[in-house]
Amino acid sequence: MKEEFLHYLWKYKKFNFSNLKTTNLLPIVLEQVGEHNQMNSGPDFFNTQLVIDNQKWAGNVEIHSKSSDWYVHHHECDPAYDNVILHVVWENDVEVFRKDNSIIPALQLKDYIDKNILSQYQKLFQNKDTxxxxxxxxxxxxxxxxxxxxxxxxxxxxxxxxxxxxxxxxxxSSNDWETVLFKLLAKNFGLKVNSDPFLSLANSFDFSVLRKCSNNLKYLEALFYGQAGLLNSDLDVPYVKELLQYYEFLKNKFTLKNHGVLPFQFFRLRPSNFPTIRISQLANLYFENKKLFSKIITTSDLEKFYKLFDTSTSDFWKTHYTFDKESSARKKKVTKSFVHLILINTVIPIKFLYAKSQGKDVSEEIFGLISQLPVEKxxxxxxxxxxxxxxxxxxxxxxxxxxxxxxxxxxxxxxxxxxxxxxxxxxxxx
Structure with a gap:
């Protein structure tokens, strides 16, 4: 019998406790089961109150499948167990003694358990690991x-x-919510495959640098692509050469380094999810929206979120998925399904924690917003x-x-x- 189940039985009194007796046939009156110790070392329940043979006891309860587990776990050597007033077991196979040689009273729980709950427990846990x-x-x-x-x-x-x-x-970030929002959004824009590389990119420069570049889209793209290590000086592409010039300027101006940025993955990604596309969309989002955090916090309507994240790539990426290969022209906007992911993984969690930090309850607003989004596939x-x-x-x-x-x-x-x-x-x- 698993000890976790015995903890459950004791905590919620899922047994007949009206006529309890110790294994030595002394009557037990259970007044309080005590506080369940789920995290710390020591006995399983603290501050239990009960009466054994008309003697009131207050102390701790230890629970085992077999009473001999007391010695298997070496509790006899641990002073934390000196104040155990009752040993609750499934099977009492051996007496347990205190340091003064007195017996710790034992309750054999299998004698009092409801047969229905035992039957249901066996049905629930009889399934194989498959x-x-x-x-x-x-x-x-x-x-x-x-x-x-x-x-x-x-x-x-x-x-x-x-x-x-x-x-x-x-x-x-010294409690800079705007910085945290950017890092979470960057992680989200990377989806599952590139979430860590995108987060490492966002961590590679101070958010103040982004703020200073936010009025110039080319600066933002140069910052992002340059820090991501995606700008190849060998490519004879005007757009790349222009970004390289901007990046060299920003690199010197802000003493930028990108040693900790993780490599970005393209393998097995749909072209619309290539990091090159997502980086441009992220840059456009911040070019088009100043003080994005305050807009998110004050917005609760789904349609307004669609408009807020209604962004696309710069013109170069309308005919490219990578720097070196041209493709048929296509406007690569952030889709509604991608906005749903942003709301689920970034916007709602940050709204939830921000409200909590302000002592506000926005659970109704959050439930209303998440309930408007479709089931994830x-x-x-x-x-x-x-x-x-x-x-x-x-x-x-x-x-x-x-x-x-x-x-x-x-x-x-x-x-x-x-x-x-x-x-x-x-x-x-x-």
Whole structure:
């Protein structure tokens, strides 16, 4: 029996606690299960309160599959366990003694567990490792209401997780939100393949340099392409030669270095996603929009976001995907689907954390915005749809990514609302 399940049973009192007895048949009255210690070393539950044989105890509880695990884990040598008042076990196979040779009272939990929850637990965890998720055969039994409520909490959890990178960037930029926005946008413009190279590009110069170049599109492109190491002096292309001249000027003026910029990938990318195209679009975005951060923070309407990010490349890239090869003329605008990615991965997370830093609640605005975006097409959302999960918008697809990566893959069913529902439903439903 997994200890994680025993923690769950104790924490939520999923057992018959009306007539508890120690393994030595002393009556137990459980008053408070205590605080679950999920992160730190030491006993599993702190500040438990209970009465054993009319004696009131306050202290800690340790939980094991077998009582002999106490010695396997060498708790007898650790003073952190001196204040354990009850040893909760699935099977009591050996007595455990304190330093004064008194026996630590033990509760054998298997004698009190609800048979229904044990049956559901076995069904949930009997799937082999080949299963995509533990509950894939039972997921169709879970109502949309339960899933939708869980999805909202999962999405907020995902925003909190995405906030960690933003906090790190804020720390490194002395809380300059405009700088952080640029770095997040650059990372987003690189998509999955080039996200790290684009972020390294954005990190290779101070944002003040971008501000000083923002009135001249050629300066911005020269800055970006030059720092990216994509300008080849051997090419006999007027546009390249012009950018090289501008870049040499900027390089000397601002003492630019690009040693830490990662190489950009073109392999297996659609031409519209080539870093050359995305860099020009990013340069145009900042050429056309001064104080972009304030515009994003004050905008909540989807159509206005479409207009804000309605940018394209410079003229050279209308007939090129790379510097050295000409192609048929085509205007390469940022598409609506790409704007959706920008909103999901950059705009909404930064609006969320900024509002939080200001002590404001914008959850209604954020839920309203993410709910207007279509379901993302990826292997995770497609699989959940095939299992019968109703997916209506990007909030649902984002939440299911969070669910798969942070719960299903880790078999953390006991921390999942779906897993909890399946554990506690009646046998007749299974």
């Amino acid at each position: 299963s995509w998720i533990q509950c894939e055969k039972q997921l169709c039994d879970v109502s949309d209401f339960i899933i939708f409520n869980w999805q909202e909490r999962l999405y907020l959890e995902r925003l909190e997780q995405k906030s960690e990178l933003i906090k790190e960037l804020l720390y490194k 990826n292997t995770i959302s497609d699989k959940f749809i095939s299992l019968g999960v109703n997916m209506e918008d990007a909030l649902h697809s984002q939440s299911m990514i969070q669910l798969k990566n942070n719960y299903c893959d880790k078999k953390a069913c006991l921390k999942c609302s779906i897993g909890n529902y399946l554990l506690n439903r009646e046998d007749s439903l299974g």
